[in-house]
Amino acid sequence: MSDDKNDPVEIFRGHVELDYQYTAGVSASRFLRAVEQGKFLGQKCPVDGRVYFPSRGSCPMHAVPFGDDSTVELPDKGTVVTYSIVRVPSENIPLELPYITVQVLIDGADTALGHVLDANLDDVRMGMRVQAKWKPKSEWTTSMANIEYFVPIDEPDADYETYKEHI
Amino acid sequence: MAELTAVVGIGQTKYQSKHLDHSMPSLVRVAAEKALADADCTWADIDAVILGKAPDMFEGVMMPELWLNDAIGGAYKPMLRVHTAGSVGGSTGIVAASMVQSGIHERVLCVAFEKQSESNATWALSISMPFSLASVAGAGGYFAPLVRGYMRRSGAPEDTGIRVAVKDRQNALKNPLAHLQLEDISFDMVANSPMLWDPIRYLETCPSSDGACAMVMESEALASKRSNKVAWIHATEMRSEPTQFSGRDQVMPQATLDNSKALYKKAGITNPRKELDCAEIYVPFSWFEPMWMEGMRIAPINEGWKMTYEGATALDGDFPVNMSGGVLSSNPIGASGLIRFAEAARQVRGIADAHQVDGAKKALGHAYGGGSQYFSTWIVSSEKP
């Protein structure tokens, strides 16, 4: 901005700050309480039996709520169905560049979870088997951030046919 | 039933990273005034106004249509604000058309805009919500894994995306309104640009733009009296599906396949590749050209890349795509869909200047948004159906 009185005002900085208090929701709360205990919970659709992970309030295909009895416990291992190597900084993400974002299909789940993978950039591939690396137990809270990242594990890659419908 | 409706006026601002020369009201007004001038109308001739834009947080104004209403001539008139994620520009055109097609209004004005320089879109798109881990870096971070999925299943050559980028950037040089004007664009320049969200390179992505686009639409009774060419709306279609569900094909969503099928049925089209002369498709990352060629049933599944590779989608090809330079060259998000619709109309009206496709009679306008889950499309023609 120029101080010259005859120059137009082209831009000024305004500050907008609003506080919000979010509610996770009934279903997500159940999920997050389990994550706080180091457990993954999925939910089974009462119509087609497909397992949603992370669990959510309802089945988006059938618009039916997931009741208490729909909960199933899942392992913390899964398959990378697709990924990207990110080299662009983003204000909301504190990770060092470059980092790998992955869509992980947890074993027994029918929807993929977005997370971060700690691996050699050259090694990451579709079908790679991975497992959650949890933070120290003393730091666990009701957040998916309890999982620091996923790490590769020594298992043969999953066959493309087994996960291709989850991309 | 539906009244025949035509696009009779089109106005666009120049697209650029910062419009310091325009306030928000001034930006939308410039586009609206140009559309009125093109339609040879005055503000008093407009029965209703429709405003579209992407999330309010992009500019930090809640429901900005209220404030902008008199800038677009909406004082004491019906006014609607459309918001359907990235497809909003297309949806805005469709809602405006429906106001005339329903017989409720004779002539309407629609405007879509974004002034990204007044906020931070990547921030607004990636607000950290509690309970979840932020790992998606803006739209590129979201769509890059889908592009990888497409590459895997189609077996497309890895330089397909580069070829799309070069072609759209060359087209932009023929469109003075386009934001990015890269005079020395070349295959190597795109190939050597930094990898941002692997496999998407810097020059395979869209810019962040300020800009507005406007259209005037009219009933058949009014439009038929005009001596200049108008663009007759043959069909419009919209489809949505949820963001995430089990078995969702995010690379080739059912919503796009359903949308294109229904659109062609309404327009009486059986072979879109032959019957359409050109298309303006929403391609924010280069690889989405082959993907949406398939989604719009112009190419067989997993073969969209062949059209790019063979040069069919070039300005002088047999099915030109994004003659204006497309979203890759200008991306005022909320307006981008309406620009696709408007550029399709310019083609069939024969007023696309240096990026005109010779003899274009029938054209497709396309927009998509959300997590590849919202689709809005239309077909316009120089002839009545």
Place this chain on the structure above:
Amino acid sequence: MRDVAVVGFTQSPSLRRETDRNEVEILIPVIQELRAQTGITNDEVDFVCSGSSDYLAGSSFAFISGLDAVGAWPPICESHVEMDGAWALYEAWVKIQMGYADVALVYGFGKPSMGDVPLTMALQLDPYMMMPLWPDAISVAALQARMGLDAGIYSERDMAERAVRDRGNAKSSDVAQVKGDFTVDGILADPYIANPLRKHDCAPISDGASAMIIATADVANRLQDRPAWIRGFEHICEPMDFGVRDLNASRSTEIAAEKAGVRSDKIDVAELSAPFTHQQILIERALGLDDATNINPSGGALAGNPIMAVGLSRIGEAAKRVWDGSADRAVAHATSGPCLQQNLVCLLEGN
């Protein structure tokens, strides 16, 4: 024009704070109940339209999650307005008029308890000249109320009477948030919160959702003995700037009512969504209502104010009075923007 009627309507309770449920969880039972009420399944619905606000939700694209409550599979024809659900209904009605649809599902939802609504509403104002001053929504309404009082258009007693009437009516509502037996003198003894507005002059802030199905004659006559036919549907927007419009009248409501044919015969029931008592008076005047009309039998916005759904709910409440035969002609009203900037009028008839 095609004959189109309101054939189904459901709403959540208006609550100051939904402590456990998120927006989708609020919406799901509302839509499930609507399906049960009408027997209409997804494959019979040709078009879906919704209304909501990102700024209320505090995140971009907040409306997308609403799709989860509809069951958008197979993919649906769908659109969204960043407006009250009443305008989503208008868009759906237009789609039916053009022959694009015969049956439409419409919903509006919001969870304003997540944020500070009066402050958030300041973001609707001119961002260059007014918003940096952060005028909250109650203060802006108070300025308008002061103008009307000083001009002798209404008195503080007139305003208090609206609060007593609407909250008294709301006693029979199972979704209202503020209801009970109040007295004018009691209210007038209360302190001001933003002179000349007292707490009772302001609508509550409510979390909530509502949903509706409208349909052409074939379906309407099958589902309802007495469908609520939409005979007039108009909306008008004024400029925002306070200096260029008459704040002591609602010119946009007058124009919309005139075009909708509201005044051509007696109105039995009116449901108004003005969020302040003085605005209720301005809307009653603009619609030409008098003692012959039962105003806000549900309690209106002053009894429950689920922002982004409250206007649609007024249309639903008016339709209920037509269905049950207590009204032959009913008018519903929705508003948006500071000081009644934008207004919508929907005329429903039983015959």
